[in-house]
Amino acid sequence: MRPGERIGGLVQSLSEHLVTNVEQRDLEGARRAFLLNGFTKLPFLVPDRVKSAVAEEIEVLVAEHGVRRGMSFKETGGTPRLMRNVRHKEINEHGTVIPRLYATTELLDALARVAGEPVLPCPYEPERYVITELEQSGDTHGWHWDDYSFALVWVVACPPAEYGGFVQCVPRTYWNKQDPQLHRQFISQPIHSFELRPGDLYLMRTDTTLHRVYPLTSGRRLIINMGYASRADLHKPISHETMDGLWNGSREDQTGRMDHTDQAEQTV
Numbered sequence: 001m002r003p004g005e006r007i008g009g010l011v012q013s014l015s016e017h018l019v020t021n022v023e024q025r026d027l028e029g030a031r032r033a034f035l036l037n038g039f040t041k042l043p044f045l046v047p048d049r050v051k052s053a054v055a056e057e058i059e060v061l062v063a064e065h066g067v068r069r070g071m072s073f074k075e076t077g078g079t080p081r082l083m084r085n086v087r088h089k090e091i092n093e094h095g096t097v098i099p100r101l102y103a104t105t106e107l108l109d110a111l112a113r114v115a116g117e118p119v120l121p122c123p124y125e126p127e128r129y130v131i132t133e134l135e136q137s138g139d140t141h142g143w144h145w146d147d148y149s150f151a152l153v154w155v156v157a158c159p160p161a162e163y164g165g166f167v168q169c170v171p172r173t174y175w176n177k178q179d180p181q182l183h184r185q186f187i188s189q190p191i192h193s194f195e196l197r198p199g200d201l202y203l204m205r206t207d208t209t210l211h212r213v214y215p216l217t218s219g220r221r222l223i224i225n226m227g228y229a230s231r232a233d234l235h236k237p238i239s240h241e242t243m244d245g246l247w248n249g250s251r252e253d254q255t256g257r258m259d260h261t262d263q264a265e266q267t268v
């Protein structure tokens with residue numbers, strides 16, 4: 001089979017699965033959880049064949065193009081990012097399956113049912129997808145909000161919760177980049193924690209849900225985060241400091257400045 005045929009087959013398999021196998025009541029249940037917690041697991045959204053193809057592509061991309069980063073950001077209260085990443089640019093250049101699946105109409109439609117509003121491809125390309133691998137003890141994607149409203153995270157690898165790697169979140173919180181006041185957010189509302197397994201997907205309301213990945217003590221965690229916009233995002237000014245600092249290059253490309261981070265990027 002030629003590569004184009006294989007990818008076309010995967011997109012078709014995802015679309016057919018979403019139209020014929022996914023039950024409305026599952027989407028409605030997910031909608032209720034999403035409203036309550038700003039988070040809901042959606043493992044049933046994607047057929048196994050498509051999950052395996054995406055996992056395979058992610059493994060190759062992280063092995064060949066992953067870059068180790070260690071940073072913290074004043075816009076999120078100095079929380080750490082200790083991880084290996086593959087950015088949108090490399091995924092687009094070297095990936096075939098992920099760029100084709102990202103904006104599949106039936107996928108966007110199913111996500112919109114869960115979100116209760118349109119879920120749109122991110123207008124700012126670096127936030128469309130990013131691969132993150134946590135691989136060393138202490139690795140974490142520290143507390144933060146995202147610039148855009150929605151994230152669909154596909155979990156390829158994750159250790160048992162005993163070793164960290166689960167997601168924590170505080171829904172209905174708002175990001176003041178000048179003064180994020182993380183401790184106030186924790187004091188004023190409970191922190192919810194969710195265990196994840198390989199093969200899970202989850203949707204998060206990332207602009208109004210403070211979230212992090214609990215630091216790893218052992219094992220390996222590998223995900224792709226697909227970011228999506230709400231209609232409102234298309235009309236508001238978004239400054240992109242943390243994403244551009246984290247995925248290093250895009251902001252430099254735009255402005256030649258990297259003064260928003262507490263630390264410059266370093267190899268760790």
Ligand SMILES: O=C(O)CCC(=O)C(=O)O
Pocket residue numbers: 130132141146153167211212213223225
């Ligand atoms: O790894 C995760 O589950 C969350 C990733 C995340 O929050 C992000 O990439 O912005």
Ligand SMILES: [Fe+2]
Pocket residue numbers: 144145146151206211
């Ligand atoms: Fe995030």
